[in-house]
Amino acid sequence: xxxxxxxxxxxxxxxxxxxxxxxxxxxxxxxxxxxxxxxxxxxxxxxxxxxxxxxxxxxxxxxxxxxxxxxxxxxxxxxxxxxxxxxxxxxxxxxxxxxxxxxxxxxxxxxxxx
Amino acid sequence: xxxxxxxxxxxxxxxxxxxxxxxxxxxxxxxxxxxxxxxxxxxxxxxxxxxxxxxxxxxxxxxxxxxxxxxxxxxxxxxxxxxxxxxxxxxxxxxxxxxxxxxxxxxxxxxxxxx
Numbered sequence: 001x002x003x004x005x006x007x008x009x010x011x012x013x014x015x016x017x018x019x020x021x022x023x024x025x026x027x028x029x030x031x032x033x034x035x036x037x038x039x040x041x042x043x044x045x046x047x048x049x050x051x052x053x054x055x056x057x058x059x060x061x062x063x064x065x066x067x068x069x070x071x072x073x074x075x076x077x078x079x080x081x082x083x084x085x086x087x088x089x090x091x092x093x094x095x096x097x098x099x100x101x102x103x104x105x106x107x108x109x110x111x112x113x114x
Numbered sequence: 115x116x117x118x119x120x121x122x123x124x125x126x127x128x129x130x131x132x133x134x135x136x137x138x139x140x141x142x143x144x145x146x147x148x149x150x151x152x153x154x155x156x157x158x159x160x161x162x163x164x165x166x167x168x169x170x171x172x173x174x175x176x177x178x179x180x181x182x183x184x185x186x187x188x189x190x191x192x193x194x195x196x197x198x199x200x201x202x203x204x205x206x207x208x209x210x211x212x213x214x215x216x217x218x219x220x221x222x223x224x225x226x227x228x229x
Contacts, residue, residue, distance in 0.1 A: 009154075044205070044207075102147075104157045106154070107154070
């Protein structure tokens with residue numbers, strides 16, 4: 001069975017500092033992995049996805065994530081935080097493409113301090 | 115195409131009432147998904163359709179919940195005899211599946227409050 005664990009329900013960084021949001025997954029088959037962002041009262045927007053190609057995945061808004069099979073991790077990073085990055089971030093895993101039964105983590109709320 | 119559209123965006127209902135939500139997917143997408151998101155949690159899978167066929171339902175989808183996609187286009191999610199525990203954001207997503215990976219696009223959700 002698939003599962004996702006996001007370490008830290010809240011992360012606070014200063015503007016311009018490195019953003020690191022942690023995600024570990026469990027899957028019985030090679031997974032598809034995703035990071036989504038959600039702003040208040042909005043739906044989810046895909047930041048980036050891993051689909052068994054390059055292990056370092058670049059997404060929108062300067063975010064990237066690295067798939068590490070040995071660590072079953074898919075951490076999200078951004079070199080320099082911007083105030084507009086403040087939002088909820090969800091890591092997700094799917095054993096099938098196209099959002100089929102995608103399992104989401106509980107989310108990490110990112111706060112960015114001026 | 116303006117993306118996945120959900121209606122209404124907000125719904126307040128009294129306990130015991132029935133409610134129905136609508137989702138209009140991206141027009142060429144053949145798969146449609148419903149998720150439920152409670153406060154402080156990630157979305158939880160409820161059910162999905164491929165065209166008009168409902169292929170899987172989560173155990174979260176009790177007998178009070180029913181979803182349809184009659185012509186393989188828009189979908190409705192009905193909750194009968196609502197309970198306070200049904201208060202949540204209901205998210206719809208769609209994707210185009212022809213084998214292999216395709217991205218799911220999410221709507222903005224319908225926030226249900228049961229009072």
